[in-house]
Amino acid sequence: MNVDRLKEKITSKGMKFTHQRLVIYRSLCNSQDHPTAEMVYNQITEENPSISMGTVYKTLESFVNAGILQKFRDDQGLMRFDPVMETHSHLYCNDSSDIRDYKNPDLEELLHTFFKENQIDGFEVEEVSLVIKGKTK
Amino acid sequence: MNVDRLKEKITSKGMKFTHQRLVIYRSLCNSQDHPTAEMVYNQITEENPSISMGTVYKTLESFVNAGILQKFRDDQGLMRFDPVMETHSHLYCNDSSDIRDYKNPDLEELLHTFFKENQIDGFEVEEVSLVIKGKTK
DNA sequence: ATCCTAAACAGGAATTATTCCTATCTAAAA
DNA sequence: TTTTAGATAGGAATAATTCCTGTTTAGGAT
Numbered sequence: 167m168n169v170d171r172l173k174e175k176i177t178s179k180g181m182k183f184t185h186q187r188l189v190i191y192r193s194l195c196n197s198q199d200h201p202t203a204e205m206v207y208n209q210i211t212e213e214n215p216s217i218s219m220g221t222v223y224k225t226l227e228s229f230v231n232a233g234i235l236q237k238f239r240d241d242q243g244l245m246r247f248d249p250v251m252e253t254h255s256h257l258y259c260n261d262s263s264d265i266r267d268y269k270n271p272d273l274e275e276l277l278h279t280f281f282k283e284n285q286i287d288g289f290e291v292e293e294v295s296l297v298i299k300g301k302t303k
Numbered sequence: 304m305n306v307d308r309l310k311e312k313i314t315s316k317g318m319k320f321t322h323q324r325l326v327i328y329r330s331l332c333n334s335q336d337h338p339t340a341e342m343v344y345n346q347i348t349e350e351n352p353s354i355s356m357g358t359v360y361k362t363l364e365s366f367v368n369a370g371i372l373q374k375f376r377d378d379q380g381l382m383r384f385d386p387v388m389e390t391h392s393h394l395y396c397n398d399s400s401d402i403r404d405y406k407n408p409d410l411e412e413l414l415h416t417f418f419k420e421n422q423i424d425g426f427e428v429e430e431v432s433l434v435i436k437g438k439t440k
Numbered sequence: 441a442t443c444c445t446a447a448a449c450a451g452g453a454a455t456t457a458t459t460c461c462t463a464t465c466t467a468a469a470a
Numbered sequence: 471t472t473t474t475a476g477a478t479a480g481g482a483a484t485a486a487t488t489c490c491t492g493t494t495t496a497g498g499a500t
Contacts, residue, residue, distance in 0.1 A: 182467055184477065204457080218479045223458065225477090243380040243486085244457075257426050266426070273417060280410060289394050289403070292437040300429040319496055321448065341486080355450045360487065362448090380457085381486075 167195050179232035186217050190225045191249075194235060200246040200256075200265045240265060255296035268298060304332050316369035323354050327362045328386075331372060337383040337393075337402045377402060392433035405435060 167175075172191055173183050181187065189210045194201070201209070207222045226247050229235040236248045241258065246265065254269040273296075281291045304312075309328055310320050318324065326347050331338070338346070344359045363384050366372040373385045378395065383402065391406040410433075418428045 182476065184467075186478070202457090216479075218481090220459085220480075221478055228477095239376050239378060239380050241376060243376050243382070245380070257423065259426075260429065268423065270421065272421070276413065276417060280413060284407065284409070286394065286405065286435075288440050289396075289435075290438045290440050291435055292397065294436075295434050297432050297434060298426075298428055299431075301427045303425050303427050319447065321496070323449070339486090353450075355452090357451075357488080358449055365448095 167192070175234060179234060181228065181232060185214075186221050187225055187229075189214055189217065190222060191229065191234065194229075194247060194249045200238075200240075200248050202244045202246060206247070253293075253295070255298060258297065258299045259302045260299055261301060264302065268296070304329070312371060316371060318365065318369060322351075323358050324362055324365075326351055326354065327359060328366065328371070331366075331384060331386045337375075337377075337385050339381045339383060343384070390430075390432065392435060395434065395436045396439045397436055398438060401439065405433070 169188065172188055172195070176187055176191060177183050190206060193206050193210050197205075197209075199205075203219070203223050203226055206226070207217070207219055210217055210222075226235065226237070230237050230247075233251070234249075236251060237245055238248070238256070240246050240263070242263070248267075250267060252269070253274060254267050255273075257266040257268050259265070277294050281294065306325065309325055309332070313324055313328060314320050327343060330343050330347050334342075334346075336342070340356070340359050340363055343363070344354070344356055347354055347359075363372065363374070367374050367384075370388070371386075373388060374382055375385070375393070377383050377400070379400070385404075387404060389406070390411060391404050392410075394403040394405050396402070414431050418431065
């Protein structure tokens with residue numbers, strides 16, 4: 167994604183376009199590993215040593231609120247950030263801390279149908295995602 | 304569950320039977336709310352003021368390793384403990400921090416079949432659970 | 441019943457992810 | 471160019487969890 171598209175993405179949500187936001191969002195878009203705030207910080211400070219940890223946290227949170235990023239907790243309790251906004255599940259590797267994306271429209275349809283037909287007493291389902299644990303082959 | 308059955312549960316895993324372990328495990332068995340270590344601590348210290356926080360953490364972890372409890376992270380990153388060992392999913396209330404159990408054999412069968420028929424490239428599924436978010440009605 | 445020892449415990453310090461605070465700075469609207 | 475609301479840097483504060491150390495104890499051996 168080029169700078170203009172990144173800028174458009176940020177400003178379209180009513181956020182000021184700053185160098186820090188550009189760098190942080192670009193880092194997310196280029197990563198496949200659902201980085202933590204610290205991983206983002208380590209990556210961007212190689213080229214931008216003056217960006218502070220607090221800014222990384224605050225910026226990531228702003229992006230989540232603006233609907234530009236998703237966040238979720240991993241098993242160690244660390245917050246992970248994800249630029250993929252469509253509904254999808256995650257594959258957790260039992261042998262490492264790898265987390266891969268898993269997206270399957272058939273599965274989504276299956277679950278949607280299931281919960282439509284199987285109402286839960288006293289609970290209204292709004293969102294379902296899967297935690298899939300296993301081994302990388 | 305009476306004291307003898309609780310004791311049996313603990314010693315059958317090769318663990319020494321101590322007063323602290325009895326009290327902590329009993330607290331878990333009597334709760335429905337997937338308590339955190341701190342919630343367990345607060346509950347048991349009413350009657351057992353000398354049990355330390357460190358012991359609660361260490362004991363809960365020992366129980367998990369022994370296969371007596373399950374643990375999982377909630378959205379706030381807190382570790383939750385659960386005496387229900389069978390596979391089941393959780394209902395997360397969006398309006399509060401309530402977490403209810405959800406168990407449905409049909410759903411488990413459905414998912415089992417799905418992942419048998421839909422192998423994931425480079426990944427071997429071992430365990431699937433659902434994160435179900437929504438509203439308590 | 442008493443002794444012995446590995447394991448468990450209490451109490452508190454240390455660690456670590458994350459949030460909070462405040463003075464300074466800057467994007468972008470006027 | 472000026473103005474100012476919002477953004478940032480840097481560091482202090484917070485809070486869940488782990489670690490450390492000296493003391494105690496469960497339960498097998500004597």
